[in-house]
Amino acid sequence: MKKEISRKFCVAPMMGYTTPYARKLYRILSKHTFLFSEMIATKSLIYSKNRSNIIDNDSNNPVALQVGGSEINDLKKASIIALEHNYDEINLNVGCPSKAVQKGSFGACLMNDKTLVRNCIEALQHDKIEATLKCRLGLGKELNYEFFEEFIDEISKSGIKVIYVHARNAILTGISPQANRTVPPLNYNYVNRIKKKYPQINFILNGGIDSLDKASFLINQFDGVMIGRLIKNNPFILNKIDKEIFGASFEKTDGEEIINNYFNYIRPILGKDSIFRLLSPIIGIFFGVPESKFIKKKINEILHNKELDLMQKILIDFIKEKKYLFN
Numbered sequence: 038m039k040k041e042i043s044r045k046f047c048v049a050p051m052m053g054y055t056t057p058y059a060r061k062l063y064r065i066l067s068k069h070t071f072l073f074s075e076m077i078a079t080k081s082l083i084y085s086k087n088r089s090n091i092i093d094n095d096s097n098n099p100v101a102l103q104v105g106g107s108e109i110n111d112l113k114k115a116s117i118i119a120l121e122h123n124y125d126e127i128n129l130n131v132g133c134p135s136k137a138v139q140k141g142s143f144g145a146c147l148m149n150d151k152t153l154v155r156n157c158i159e160a161l162q163h164d165k166i167e168a169t170l171k172c173r174l175g176l177g178k179e180l181n182y183e184f185f186e187e188f189i190d191e192i193s194k195s196g197i198k199v200i201y202v203h204a205r206n207a208i209l210t211g212i213s214p215q216a217n218r219t220v221p222p223l224n225y226n227y228v229n230r231i232k233k234k235y236p237q238i239n240f241i242l243n244g245g246i247d248s249l250d251k252a253s254f255l256i257n258q259f260d261g262v263m264i265g266r267l268i269k270n271n272p273f274i275l276n277k278i279d280k281e282i283f284g285a286s287f288e289k290t291d292g293e294e295i296i297n298n299y300f301n302y303i304r305p306i307l308g309k310d311s312i313f314r315l316l317s318p319i320i321g322i323f324f325g326v327p328e329s330k331f332i333k334k335k336i337n338e339i340l341h342n343k344e345l346d347l348m349q350k351i352l353i354d355f356i357k358e359k360k361y362l363f364n
């Protein structure tokens with residue numbers, strides 16, 4: 038049996054950011070937000086000795102493991118691994134436009150082969166774990182609703198229940214993955230239209246949701262929202278989600294307590310992974326301020342010298358000074 042889970046508010050999968058450590062921080066900040074791992078290629082998931090540094094779950098549920106791949110047997114194995122690691126969901130990445138990913142025959146280029154994507158989803162399906170998809174609207178410079186509709190028509194035959202849509206096309210040549218998150222225009226209307234055709238599927242809207250106000254507004258029009266860069270740049274926004282989005286009674290956690298909780302978590306695992314990966318979920322907050330160039334240099338020095346206590350103190354002072362939690 039699968040658990041009933043709310044996907045009203047999700048943090049998007051982000052390579053290099055939604056690490057097991059970031060997910061711990063996000064969980065300290067919000068009990069109800071739905072979380073994602075970074076994308077992991079099925080081959081790495083199955084064969085890498087290092088996979089635990091990416092997929093350790095540590096009971097941070099509700100959470101999805103995102104995979105990239107298109108080989109049916111590998112996907113079947115991936116689903117079992119996700120289950121063994123207590124994930125609630127296994128998600129197929131059909132949105133990443135990078136060259137490396139195209140070379141491995143996964144990511145956004147799979148939108149060109151809707152039957153294969155349907156077969157992939159069917160390979161991931163298991164009665165104890167939800168198999169879901171994250172895709173774009175289409176491929177190339179021109180938006181085309183019929184292409185998107187035909188793609189979803191095929192995928193829907195798998196019986197899929199949840200589809201996350203990064204509501205813009207992917208352009209596979211000539212622009213970088215970063216530019217692929219800003220250059221192709223957003224079109225939320227396509228997601229609205231497809232929802233009308235498939236009311237039984239939960240469509241979660243992703244792309245360009247850059248404030249909590251926007252998220253709250255869109256949650257009323259879609260089955261849920263998925264947010265990436267806003268959280269990457271300021272994870273502390275998650276401190277408001279349980280109350281504002283899920284209606285939970287407000288437990289005011291102050292910034293110092295959050296930082297201390299997080300450092301208590303990473304101190305014993307120092308050495309398990311690089312100090313940068315352990316601290317990157319939290320140090321992003323320094324970089325959106327005018328003096329960020331100077332701060333970046335200082336932070337790099339501290340990380341290099343592994344001065345954890347100093348880092349903790351600087352973070353607490355910074356949060357107090359900028360009133361970060363409540364901006």
Ligand SMILES: Cc1cc2nc3c(=O)[nH]c(=O)nc-3n(C[C@H](O)[C@H](O)[C@H](O)COP(=O)(O)O)c2cc1C
Nearest residue numbers: 049050051052075076130203244245246264265266
């Ligand atoms: C640094 C970074 C890494 C990303 N890595 C992944 C990934 O591993 N898998 C994926 O499906 N999308 C990935 N994305 C795309 C996000 O999941 C999301 O679709 C995109 O950023 C749009 O949402 P936003 O406008 O809220 O940021 C990444 C985005 C960023 C900024």
